[in-house]
Amino acid sequence: THLLFLHETGSNNPSGIPSNMDKIPFHPYYTIKDILGILLLILALLALVLFSPDILGDPDNYTPANPLSTPPHIKPESYFLFAYAILRSIPNKLGGVLALVLSILTLLIIPFLHTSKQRSMMFRPLSQCMFSLLVADLLTLTSIGGQPVEHP
Incomplete structure (x- = not known):
């Protein structure tokens, strides 16, 4: 494509x-x-x-499974940690799913908001700042998603 x-x-x-x-x-x-x-x-x-x-590979994949107990340190793969952090931060299940769907829809809508003929971000300092904020948010959410679960 x-x-x-x-x-x-x-x-x-x-x-x-x-x-x-x-x-x-x-x-x-x-x-x-x-x-x-x-x-x-x-x-x-x-x-x-x-x-x-x-x-x-993850070293936990080589430990024998115990069907009677779930290990407390389960976490998703690294590329899903940002979504896991969003789902885990909202206590309501439906609210977490809606927040995750809205975060993905926001990323899908952004290209349609660009109407200028200029395709570069060189002369758009606000867009550069927003992109840097997006990258920082994704890295922060990924870091939070990798932390062990703590009850509030």
């Missing part, structure tokens, strides 16, 4: 001002570059899977 949109609209330059000067054809330059990048990623993934498959 990314390559299709890149081929259709072209990439933007850092100033955000469209320019038809100094363009090179998409094929063969970028297709060869992208195929080489994909092959290198596949090679790195194969090396990781074949030579050290347990390097990214």
